[in-house]
Amino acid sequence: ARKHRIAVIPGDGIGKETTPEGLRVLDAAARRFGFELELTHYDWSCETYAQTGKMMPEDGLDRLKQSDSVFLGAVGWPGVPDHVSLWGLLIPIRRGFDQYVNLRPCKLLPGATTPLANRGPADIDFYVVRENTEGEYSSVGGRMFPGTDREFVSQQSILTRIGCDRVMKYAFELAMTRKRKKVTSATKSNGITFTMPYWDERFAEMAKAYPEVTTDQFHIDILCAHFVQHPDWFDVVVGSNLFGDILSDLGPAVAGSIGIAASANINPEKTFPSMFEPVHGSAPDIAGKWICNPIGQIWSGAMMLEHLGEKAAADAITDAIETMLRDGGPRTRDMGGQAGTVDVGKALAEVV
C-alpha cells in the first residue's frame, strides 16, 4: 500500500486535543482509501521549552525532514513570549523547509454562522494564497539611539523576484483548477512605493503567462473592505506575507469559520515536507476541558492528504465535514452545541 510518513507535533494547549481527533479521522480515511500513515510523534512545545530551554532540539528540522508532511496542532502558551515559541518552532519550520505558500480556504460551510447579513455558502468560497517566507516578516532590522528622544527602530520589507514569482505562479495554477479562474492581487503600491510597485510588476508579468485567468488588484485597505462588502467577488487572492496573513484571518472571519479554518504551509516542489495546521491558536482559556472544536485540525488533515496525492480521501473528509454540519451532527459550544472534542472527531471518523 502507499505509505506516507507524518511527523505529528500537537504543540500547546488545545493542539493536544485537536491533533488526536485529526489523526482519528486521517486513520479512518487511510483504511477506507487503502493507504498507510506512518506517524512519528514529537512533543515539542512550550512545555518542553520550560524543561529544556528549547522549543525543539538542535536537529529538529533534520528529524522532520525524514517525513513527508508535518501535522501541527497549535504553538504558544502564556508566559512564553512569541519570539521564543513561534520563532523557535513555527517560523523555523516554515522557512527552513521553504514552505513558501501559505494556503487558506475561506469557505462559508453549511450550518456555520457568518457575521454578514444575507450571505449563504454560494457567496463565500475562495482561497487566500499567502507568501510565507519573506516580505514584511524579514530578519533585517534594528534599533538606534536607544533610550533617547532620537530612538528609532527600522525593519526592512524584502520582496525577491524568485519569491514573488513562485507564489504568484502557485496562485495562477490554483486558479486554473477552479471554475472561475480568477486571481486577485493584494497591493498597496500607492502608499508603499518601493516594494509594492514591484509586486504589481511581477503580477502583471505572471498574468501574461495565463491568458485564461481573469485578474484584478486592489490596495489592501479597500480590499479588506471588499472582503466584507463583496466576498462573492473572490476566487483566488494572492498577497505578501503580511497582507496574506491579514486576509487569511479576515476571510475566515467573514465566512464565520475562524475557529474551524484550516491552513497549509506548502513547499510545492516537495523538496521539503509541507506543514498543515489549523488557523486557531492554543486557546489557553478552554484548553484542558476537551470542549474545543477539532474541525480546523481535521480540515487541515484533508489538505495534507490532498498534498500527498490522496485527493479522493481528502474530498471524503471535507464532504464529511460539510455533511455533518448540514445534517446537524454533534457540535461543540462555539457552534452552539454541547458536544465534546472527541464526539466530533468520532462522528467524522465514522462517516469518512
Place this chain on the structure above:
Amino acid sequence: ARKHRIAVIPGDGIGKETTPEGLRVLDAAARRFGFELELTHYDWSCETYAQTGKMMPEDGLDRLKQSDSVFLGAVGWPGVPDHVSLWGLLIPIRRGFDQYVNLRPCKLLPGATTPLANRGPADIDFYVVRENTEGEYSSVGGRMFPGTDREFVSQQSILTRIGCDRVMKYAFELAMTRKRKKVTSATKSNGITFTMPYWDERFAEMAKAYPEVTTDQFHIDILCAHFVQHPDWFDVVVGSNLFGDILSDLGPAVAGSIGIAASANINPEKTFPSMFEPVHGSAPDIAGKWICNPIGQIWSGAMMLEHLGEKAAADAITDAIETMLRDGGPRTRDMGGQAGTVDVGKALAEVV
C-alpha cells in the same frame, strides 16, 4: 467675528462636486454660529498636472501655510499614476505640515446599511487614530540586481519614539473625552519582530500615564477579524500608518459608510494647517454626473470646524446629517435614493 482662513482644493473627479456642497453647509453653519470663513481656492489637480507638469506649484505648501485649514476633495485620475498624483499633492501636504494624526470616525449612522447581520447604531461607534507620517510608508528603499534572477526590492519601515509617542498620546487624550475611555493598539509583534515590539513598548509606556483608560492590543490579522465579529468592542483604535490605513477602510466598511466616511489629517499643535477630506476617492465612473454623495465631504467639514474650535457648529452639522438620514431626507443613489449631489447639500444647509 471669529475668522478662519480655509484653503479649498477640490482636486479631481467628484471632488469638484462634493467640495461646493461641503462649502455650502459650512457657510450655513458660519452664518448660524456667527463666525466667518475666508476661502482661498486652488485648482491643483491632475488637470493642472496635464497642463503644467506639476500637481501643485513649487511654493504650494507656502501658500497653504497662510490658511488655518485645508479642505480637500479628492485626488487622482486615470492616466496619472498614483506616485505622481498622490505623492505630488496629498502626501506632501500630510508630511510637509506634519499632520501626524489621521483621524477617522467609524460610525453606523441611522439609515445607513451595514453589511453585518443584527447590528445597529449602538454597536458601531469608534475612532481609528492612524499614524500619518512614518512607519511602512517610508522613503527609504530601492531595487538591486534589476532584470536578473537575483532581483529584489527592499523598503524600510521606520518607527521613531517621537512618532509613536505623539500619535499614541493623541489616542489616549481622545479616549479621555469619551464615555468608554478605551484604547486598542494594532500590532503584529509576533511576526514583524523589529518594529512592532517597539510599538508595543511605547504603547505600554504611554498607557501608564493614563490610568483611567482601559487598554488592549491585538495583532492586525485577528483585529481585522474582530472588526467584523465584534465591532462593539472598540472605542479608540490606534495603529501605524499601514495598519491605520487598513482599519480606517475596514471600519467604515463594517459601518456601511465607506462612501460617506470623513477624515482629518491633524497637526495637533497647530504649527501647520490641518487637512480635512472625505475617505472616498475621485470616482471617475460617476464624476461629471452630479449624482455622488457629498456627505463624506460635509462630515469632513464638521471635523474641520471642530478642529478650529467651532464645536457647536460641528455638532450641528453631524446632527443634521444624522437627522436627515433618519428622517428620510434626500438620498443619493448609493443610499438607495434618487437625489442629486446638490439636493443633499441644500437639504443639509437648510437644517444646520
